[in-house]
Amino acid sequence: MIDEFAKDNLHGRLRRDRKVLLWKLDGLSEYDARRPLTATGTNLLGLVKHVAGIEARYFGEVFDRPSPEPLPRWQDHDGSDLWATEEETRDQIIESYRRTWEHSDATINELPLDAPGHVPWWPEPHHNTNLFAVMVHVLGETNRHAGHADILREDVDGRTGMRPEHETQIDGEARDAYYAKIEQAARSAASVKAQKAVPRDSMFERHDGGRAG
Structure with missing residues (x-):
């Protein structure tokens, strides 16, 4: 019982934070969605692209269930998974992220929390892990980047919050x-x-x- 409760709780929070992250693109111009908003180049559409790659790899190859999505280079020297090129459209990145949700959700639904996984990019002796640890890790990454996106969006036009239904008119x-x-x-x-x-x-x-x- 506790395993199912833990899985449902983590999965529910992950679904929530995915939507929060995507909402931060709502209503933005093409330029504002893509432009660097910090000295290190952090940008809103790039965060979505990056988190999509995280999910695809952790709920894909870690459990020998490779994602059907073409994945960008990850953690490369040029940070190419953290920004959108001129050839990549916003819709392409968003739809790829949504399809990644489907693949991730299937992995979560079909495997038990103690299902073994292998993360080759984690240092020894932590390569071998399980679904529970991966769910916690991906939730943490998604939550962290959704927080980044919230601050970036506030800097662009003052909008903040987690859900559109809770948004109030800005009182300058x-x-x-x-x-x-x-x-x-x-x-x-x-x-x-x-x-x-x-x-x-x-x-x-x-x-x-x-x-x-």
């Missing part, structure tokens, strides 16, 4: 006031710490009672 004045409150608290804390800090030079002062050297 309220956000500005909240930002200012946190900024002021940070500056005040930094000022207090600076006042309490002992100058490094004082650690080496000589206390010789005022006698001449």
